[in-house]
Amino acid sequence: MYKYDDYDQKLVDxxxxxxxxxxxxxxxxxxxxxxxxxxxxxxxxxIQRLAPMLRVAIPYGMLNAEQLRKLAxxxxxxxxxxxxxxxxxxxxxxxxxxxxxxxxxxxLAKVEMHAIQTSGNxxxxxxxxxxxxxxxxxxSDPRPWCEIVRQWSTFHPEFAFLPRKFKIAISGSEEDRxxxxxxxxxxxxxxxxxxxIAFNVFVGGGLxxxxxxxxxxxxxxxxxxxxxxxxxxxxxxxxxxxxxxxxKARIKIxxxxxxxxxxxxxxxxxxxxxADGPSTINDNVIAxxxxxxxxxxxxxxxxxxxFERQREQNKAxxxxxxxxxxxxxxxxxxxxxxxxxxxxxxxGDVSDSQMDLxxxxxxKYSFGELRVSHHQNLILSDVKKSALFELxxxxxxxxxxxxxxxxxxxxxxxxxxxxxxxxxxxxxPVAEAIQRRFDDLDHLYDLGDIDFNFSGCMNxxxxxxxxxxxxxxxxxxxxxxxxxxxxxxxxxxxxxxKILGPAVKQDRVPDVIESIMSVYVENRIxxxxxxxxxxxxxxxxxxxxxYA
Amino acid sequence: xxKIILNQDIVEDTWLKVELExxxxxxxxxxxxxTTWLAGEFDSSSxxxxxxxxxxxxxxxxxxxxxxxxxxxxxDFPVFSDGRAYTLARQLRERFDxxxxxxxxxxxxxxxxxxxxxxxxxxxxxxxDKSIEEAxxxxxxxxxxxxxxxxxxxxxxxxxxS
Ligand code: HEM
Ligand code: SF4
Numbered sequence: 001m002y003k004y005d006d007y008d009q010k011l012v013d014x015x016x017x018x019x020x021x022x023x024x025x026x027x028x029x030x031x032x033x034x035x036x037x038x039x040x041x042x043x044x045x046x047i048q049r050l051a052p053m054l055r056v057a058i059p060y061g062m063l064n065a066e067q068l069r070k071l072a073x074x075x076x077x078x079x080x081x082x083x084x085x086x087x088x089x090x091x092x093x094x095x096x097x098x099x100x101x102x103x104x105x106x107x108l109a110k111v112e113m114h115a116i117q118t119s120g121n122x123x124x125x126x127x128x129x130x131x132x133x134x135x136x137x138x139x140s141d142p143r144p145w146c147e148i149v150r151q152w153s154t155f156h157p158e159f160a161f162l163p164r165k166f167k168i169a170i171s172g173s174e175e176d177r178x179x180x181x182x183x184x185x186x187x188x189x190x191x192x193x194x195x196x197i198a199f200n201v202f203v204g205g206g207l208x209x210x211x212x213x214x215x216x217x218x219x220x221x222x223x224x225x226x227x228x229x230x231x232x233x234x235x236x237x238x239x240x241x242x243x244x245x246x247x248k249a250r251i252k253i254x255x256x257x258x259x260x261x262x263x264x265x266x267x268x269x270x271x272x273x274x275a276d277g278p279s280t281i282n283d284n285v286i287a288x289x290x291x292x293x294x295x296x297x298x299x300x301x302x303x304x305x306x307f308e309r310q311r312e313q314n315k316a317x318x319x320x321x322x323x324x325x326x327x328x329x330x331x332x333x334x335x336x337x338x339x340x341x342x343x344x345x346x347x348g349d350v351s352d353s354q355m356d357l358x359x360x361x362x363x364k365y366s367f368g369e370l371r372v373s374h375h376q377n378l379i380l381s382d383v384k385k386s387a388l389f390e391l392x393x394x395x396x397x398x399x400x401x402x403x404x405x406x407x408x409x410x411x412x413x414x415x416x417x418x419x420x421x422x423x424x425x426x427x428x429p430v431a432e433a434i435q436r437r438f439d440d441l442d443h444l445y446d447l448g449d450i451d452f453n454f455s456g457c458m459n460x461x462x463x464x465x466x467x468x469x470x471x472x473x474x475x476x477x478x479x480x481x482x483x484x485x486x487x488x489x490x491x492x493x494x495x496x497x498k499i500l501g502p503a504v505k506q507d508r509v510p511d512v513i514e515s516i517m518s519v520y521v522e523n524r525i526x527x528x529x530x531x532x533x534x535x536x537x538x539x540x541x542x543x544x545x546x547y548a
Numbered sequence: 549x550x551k552i553i554l555n556q557d558i559v560e561d562t563w564l565k566v567e568l569e570x571x572x573x574x575x576x577x578x579x580x581x582x583t584t585w586l587a588g589e590f591d592s593s594s595x596x597x598x599x600x601x602x603x604x605x606x607x608x609x610x611x612x613x614x615x616x617x618x619x620x621x622x623x624d625f626p627v628f629s630d631g632r633a634y635t636l637a638r639q640l641r642e643r644f645d646x647x648x649x650x651x652x653x654x655x656x657x658x659x660x661x662x663x664x665x666x667x668x669x670x671x672x673x674x675x676x677d678k679s680i681e682e683a684x685x686x687x688x689x690x691x692x693x694x695x696x697x698x699x700x701x702x703x704x705x706x707x708x709x710s
Contacts, residue, residue, distance in 0.1 A: 005708065007692055007704060007708060010691060010692065011690060011692065011693075011694075014689055014690050014691065015689075015690075017689070018689040018690075021686075022659060031659075035628070035657060035659070038629055039659055121629070121631075148705075151694040151704065151705070152694060152695055152703070154694055155663075155690065155693060155694070155695075156694075156695055157634065157662070157663040157664075157665075157666035157667050157693070157695065157697050158631070158634040158635055158638055158663075158666075158667055158697075159631070159634075160631060160634075160660075160663050161628070161629050161630060161631025161634070161660075162631060227703075235635050238631055238632060238634070238635045239607070239632055239635050239636075243630060243632075273642070273643055277696070278696040278701060278702050278703060278706065279695070279696050279703050281705070282710055284709060284710040285705045285706075285709045285710050288705075288709040288710075289709070
């Protein structure tokens with residue numbers, strides 16, 4: 001994992017001083033509301049329905065035990081004892097006071113954390129695959145590149161006031177687990193014919209009001225040019241992106257308006273001026289960045305111990321292994337996903353004592369490191385198979401072993417109307433009603449892998465467009481309704497789901513989901529997932545049943 | 549007389565900005581709109597000095613090379629949250645090699661001065677209702693930076709990693 005040196009630490013410390021001063025000037029009335037707004041946003045502070053919300057960056061989802069303990073401490077001391085992990089691999093606190101935010105940031109800086117650019121019209125936290133560095137299908141580890149991009153984007157002087165927010169995601173594996181095609185820039189690491197590393201650069205993806213899949217703007221960009229090329233993209237966007245209408249200000253609108261060829265031409269022409277400049281990344285720099293992400297001290301092919309026998313003999317453990325673990329590059333090891341989707345708990349929420357416990361487990365079982373996934377779960381990425389049973393028992397006792405990863409009840413879900421000022425409808429109680437309806441595990445497993453994504457309004461924080469099932473809160477004359485779309489996908493075959501029909505009332509949602517599932521179960525062919533069946537059968541079959 | 553920050557000092561501002569479409573003054577030191585200046589629609593002999601100001605929706609072409617003939621170029625921030633002027637400043641300094649005074653005008657506030665400096669501005673007409681003295685103290689909130697920019701030709705990685 002990346003480790004700060006004095007330079008990094010100093011920048012973060014200076015940021016705390018700067019922000020404390022800005023907040024003081026605001027509280028003293030020297031900074032107007034409108035002037036303070038972007039400053040606090042660029043420190044992750046939104047003013048929400050009930051209180052300010054502080055979003056803390058977890059760069060590309062990598063977290064260590066000490067940091068998690070600090071988050072637990074912040075939750076306990078400044079908040080109501082819990083935190084919320086987001087779809088952008090970050091973490092949010094829902095109840096701090098504005099006055100306490102500088103103190104929180106000072107505490108976070110002590111463990112190499114910050115809230116820089118977690119919000120606002122700037123380059124946001126770069127995200128990646130939660131299984132980076134351990135996935136079997138990895139082409140090259142994306143994390144060194146994420147770190148290089150993190151540094152480059154942090155306080156970038158030219159791009160602090162873009163037309164709108166800007167999100168970059170990097171995938172280093174064959175299967176895209178970082179949803180790169182729904183980001184402003186999506187970077188796919190590839191190996192060229194001569195074995196060198198390059199990027200396929202997708203631009204103009206995004207969700208929100210106008211969901212779009214990114215276009216391939218540059219194929220096989222030699223890796224050393226990454227930063228200068230990004231600079232050229234951002235420059236074209238900064239100069240030509242719309243600023244008259246915030247709903248048309250994302251880069252996707254510019255790419256569509258210009259056409260991808262013209263957009264690419266402008267980027268190339270801008271790039272000609274900066275290519276091979278000082279920001280070109282030489283091999284030493286690449287090697288140094290990579291050196292932070294070397295393998296931990298794995299034992300060489302440790303014995304699996306009783307693993308297979310335990311799996312055979314304990315059904316609950318076996319379910320957990322099937323659903324919540326992922327194969328590892330290293331023999332004898334396995335990656336373990338802690339589901340933050342227990343029925344009755346808001347998706348992504350975790351308490352201070354759970355965080356302390358998870359930190360201890362990370363120390364004991366996984367080299368002191370963790371990952372946050374964009375599915376709002378936590379991952380212990382390097383667990384010895386021989387220790388899994390013991391770990392599982394502890395997780396089970398602490399409500400962290402819900403064996404539903406990748407299944408219908410492992411929903412991505414935004415905070416919705418309970419917390420968010422922009423919401424049209426609540427999301428948390430509806431998510432819970434659905435989880436209750438599908439609480440029978442055998443039924444849940446029979447339905448197979450399903451991405452269920454839920455947003456409380458069209459801002460699409462819950463990625464509903466790319467859920468196999470997407471649920472969207474809408475307002476019908478002051479009443480909360482829910483619109484269902486089917487067939488969306490993330491990953492390499494990313495696509496936007498199609499709206500099934502008129503929105504339905506809150507109490508009907510679980511019934512509707514159940515009808516959709518029964519159409520699937522009745523019509524599926526051997527081995528076919530829900531989303532595959534949907535695309536084969538077509539929308540009409542589902543629509544007839546739901547609106548019969 | 550209004551004041552500006554120039555090269556880290558507070559000095560009196562002797563230039564008069566001529567608004568777009570406004571009538572030209574007959575004497576003094578004037579900052580003309582870029583298009584007026586490019587078109588040459590003025591009598592330079594009547595002025596003590598001529599500079600140029602640039603609206604932030606300008607797209608430079610090769611005629612920007614000529615800006616090196618003037619000693620002051622100002623770029624407008626109609627609102628501080630509109631970041632186009634940062635790109636224009638860098639283009640002017642890096643691509644057109646502009647060497648003179650580069651001034652930020654308009655909604656210029658202390659919390660953005662660091663970014664402006666890094667993009668090549670060396671002169672700041674801080675908004676009149678704000679304290680220019682306080683702004684001066686906030687010029688450099690960070691002692692270093694990751695990126696290469698005008699104040700620092702190499703990125704931090706070149707310094708520590710190569
Ligand atoms: C609670 C207060 C929140 C507010 C006020 C808020 C606001 C917004 C807004 C306005 C957008 C749309 C921006 C646009 O498309 O241009 C957006 C998008 C998004 N938000 Fe939030 N959000 C909140 C919480 C969250 C949370 C908790 C998550 C993670 C679970 C999240 C993740 C996202 C993501 C991933 C998008 C991206 C959509 C895209 O790519 O266009 N947000 N948010
Ligand atoms: S999708 Fe809407 S309701 Fe949900 S968090 Fe985002 S802005 Fe709020």
